[in-house]
Amino acid sequence: MMPHGTTSGGHSRPEDPDPVTVAEDLASVTPAAKHARTNALWAALAAPGVIWLLLFFVGPLYVVLAIVFGRTDPIFRTAIPVWNPLQWNPSQFNYVLARIFGADGVFGPALLRTAVYVVTAGVLCLLIAFPVAYYTARMSGRWKGLLLALLIAPFWISYMMRMLAWVNLLQDDGLVNRLLSLGGLFDVRVHWLTGQPLVVILGLVYGYVAYMILPLYAGLDRLPQSTLEAARDLGASRVASFWRVTLPMCRPTIIAAVLLTCLPMLGDYFTSDMLSASPRTSMAGNLINDSVQSPGQTGQAGALVMLVLLVAVLPMFYYVRSTARGDLSS
Amino acid sequence: MRSPVTWWNDPWRPPRILVGVTMAYLAWSLIPVLIAVIFSFNDGRSRTVWQGFSTRWYFGDPVKSVWHDATLHTALLQTLKLGVITTLITVPLGVMFAIGIDRWRGRLPAGANMLMLVSFVLPEVLLAVALLFVVTSLSLPVGLGTGAQVLGLVTFQIAYPAVLVRARLATIGTQYEEAAMDLGASPLAALRRVTLPMLLPAIFASTVLVFADVIDDFVLVRYLSGTSATEPVSVKIYNSARSAPTPALNALATLLLLAALVAVTAGYLVYRRLTRGDTTTDRGLAGFAGEG
Numbered sequence: 001m002m003p004h005g006t007t008s009g010g011h012s013r014p015e016d017p018d019p020v021t022v023a024e025d026l027a028s029v030t031p032a033a034k035h036a037r038t039n040a041l042w043a044a045l046a047a048p049g050v051i052w053l054l055l056f057f058v059g060p061l062y063v064v065l066a067i068v069f070g071r072t073d074p075i076f077r078t079a080i081p082v083w084n085p086l087q088w089n090p091s092q093f094n095y096v097l098a099r100i101f102g103a104d105g106v107f108g109p110a111l112l113r114t115a116v117y118v119v120t121a122g123v124l125c126l127l128i129a130f131p132v133a134y135y136t137a138r139m140s141g142r143w144k145g146l147l148l149a150l151l152i153a154p155f156w157i158s159y160m161m162r163m164l165a166w167v168n169l170l171q172d173d174g175l176v177n178r179l180l181s182l183g184g185l186f187d188v189r190v191h192w193l194t195g196q197p198l199v200v201i202l203g204l205v206y207g208y209v210a211y212m213i214l215p216l217y218a219g220l221d222r223l224p225q226s227t228l229e230a231a232r233d234l235g236a237s238r239v240a241s242f243w244r245v246t247l248p249m250c251r252p253t254i255i256a257a258v259l260l261t262c263l264p265m266l267g268d269y270f271t272s273d274m275l276s277a278s279p280r281t282s283m284a285g286n287l288i289n290d291s292v293q294s295p296g297q298t299g300q301a302g303a304l305v306m307l308v309l310l311v312a313v314l315p316m317f318y319y320v321r322s323t324a325r326g327d328l329s330s
Numbered sequence: 331m332r333s334p335v336t337w338w339n340d341p342w343r344p345p346r347i348l349v350g351v352t353m354a355y356l357a358w359s360l361i362p363v364l365i366a367v368i369f370s371f372n373d374g375r376s377r378t379v380w381q382g383f384s385t386r387w388y389f390g391d392p393v394k395s396v397w398h399d400a401t402l403h404t405a406l407l408q409t410l411k412l413g414v415i416t417t418l419i420t421v422p423l424g425v426m427f428a429i430g431i432d433r434w435r436g437r438l439p440a441g442a443n444m445l446m447l448v449s450f451v452l453p454e455v456l457l458a459v460a461l462l463f464v465v466t467s468l469s470l471p472v473g474l475g476t477g478a479q480v481l482g483l484v485t486f487q488i489a490y491p492a493v494l495v496r497a498r499l500a501t502i503g504t505q506y507e508e509a510a511m512d513l514g515a516s517p518l519a520a521l522r523r524v525t526l527p528m529l530l531p532a533i534f535a536s537t538v539l540v541f542a543d544v545i546d547d548f549v550l551v552r553y554l555s556g557t558s559a560t561e562p563v564s565v566k567i568y569n570s571a572r573s574a575p576t577p578a579l580n581a582l583a584t585l586l587l588l589a590a591l592v593a594v595t596a597g598y599l600v601y602r603r604l605t606r607g608d609t610t611t612d613r614g615l616a617g618f619a620g621e622g
Contacts, residue, residue, distance in 0.1 A: 158590070263452075
């Protein structure tokens with residue numbers, strides 16, 4: 001049990017409270033003391049989770065900082081974390097910044113490419129996800145259950161398996177090339193898997209679009225049908241009622257869905273690795289992955305992690321704030 | 331038969347383009363996977379040319395089938411092991427966290443809630459690199475391998491049960507618990523005998539979702555795996571997909587798919603059973619997937 005607060009009844013607490021005295025006790029405490037007591041109960045329930053997140057979520061992010069601004073062992077090339085922020089040395093961070101923006105900016109193109117890929121893939125995802133979610137939520141009728149089951153399928157089919165499926169199809173002698181050659185009519189020998197930006201972008205769309213459909217579905221499913229019918233009854237055309245009623249009403253959902261889809265893409269390296277394996281399509285995630293795996297570049301990897309985190313932090317907090325608000329209003 | 335003009339002017343006409351986009355999307359999203367599954371039954375070594383049906387890549391081939399190749403079936407076992415251990419830790423932790431955060435008033439729980447939501451949207455690779463640094467540069471009792479993988483997965487997944495249970499708590503409201511306490515139950519007893527039974531469907535759904543998500547995880551488990559003995563299926567696929575693998579790789583992926591399918595289907599059936607006669611829950615798939 002929780003430590004008992006001061007009770008107002010004035011009677012002394014028995015060492016081993018039996019149920020009857022506890023009930024009397026509860027009846028005699030002031031509401032404030034009772035409130036404090038139950039509050040302590042809720043705090044105790046939440047404590048393990050909070051401690052876990054502090055230890056294994058906040059803690060590791062601090063370790064990254066300590067390594068980025070720490071030293072490197074001159075002989076073994078291993079990173080030595082420096083815990084005191086006053087002794088932090090920005091040389092590794094500056095080195096990475098120089099390689100992004102400086103004259104020998106080898107990281108710059110990859111970061112720019114990441115932005116282009118993620119924005120393009122995000123737009124394509126929305127173009128696919130919105131009609132699909134809209135149809136499923138509002139028009140599918142008795143097919144809704146089946147459709148939903150099929151839309152959820154990509155969630156439990158492993159991402160790697162879905163990429164493997166495309167690796168098989170896009171081989172030089174794969175089904176895609178054979179389909180394009182129309183049974184040997186044309187000689188199609190497209191090397192899809194050797195650094196084609198389009199393939200990587202479509203791979204990202206393929207991998208992530210399901211994560212956009214489901215939140216959009218939930219938002220569109222909640223739209224009141226009567227409001228939309230009212231718009232049509234009052235003379236709005238299909239397009240006008242969509243543009244002036246449906247879209248404004250689900251704008252928060254759209255933004256949340258786009259963020260949920262695009263934020264994970266920022267750290268994606270495996271889609272590019274699986275579908276292109278060429279530095280011509282490497283993204284921010286590839287820079288991180290490559291430097292994590294080469295000895296002596298730990299600090300560099302950490303600096304890149306911090307940079308991606310910095311880019312992601314604003315949209316992330318926007319998402320978190322709007323979600324937390326939604327919690328309060330519901 | 332209606333004339334095209336009447337059809338065009340019908341205000342409630344189902345938009346054909348939406349039907350088209352939806353069907354095309356479903357075909358695009360599912361047929362490639364289906365083809366990969368079919369080729370796991372291919373009789374030859376090719377993953378692109380059909381050479382007849384066989385189960386040689388599952389157990390027939392004495393060297394390279396999933397059953398006989400130790401590197402393949404250890405990966406499958408490691409995946410399932412991680413799924414079970416992580417789920418067993420994550421779900422109680424997340425449920426307690428959600429209930430506590432929901433009722434505990436103050437600035438601290440609001441901050442903890444923010445932290446949980448951030449862990450939900452943070453790009454996974456960032457957490458994976460951070461945890462890799464922790465394990466390799468600090469002397470911890472947990473080394474790379476199953477232990478570190480579980481630590482990382484629990485951290486990444488804890489938001490799942492927390493979000494689902496909080497959503498359910500919001501729909502239940504506080505009236506049932508208050509009624510129980512008015513009738514003399516302590517807060518803990520009201521929680522145990524009134525709220526928890528009502529949360530059971532949400533808890534169960536999150537159990538299934540966490541398991542299905544963990545066995546598909548790639549980024550965290552790859553960085554935190556020590557040797558090839560602790561590399562799960564996803565990492566195995568990533569490592570060998572581009573280096574001329576046999577259809578045994580497809581067979582391995584198909585088995586994982588099957589495990590997830592069984593877990594999700596069985597989970598959904600039990601969920602329907604748990605919510606039988608319950609009008610406050612969305613009993614459909616959307617409710618099960620936490621979007622209700």
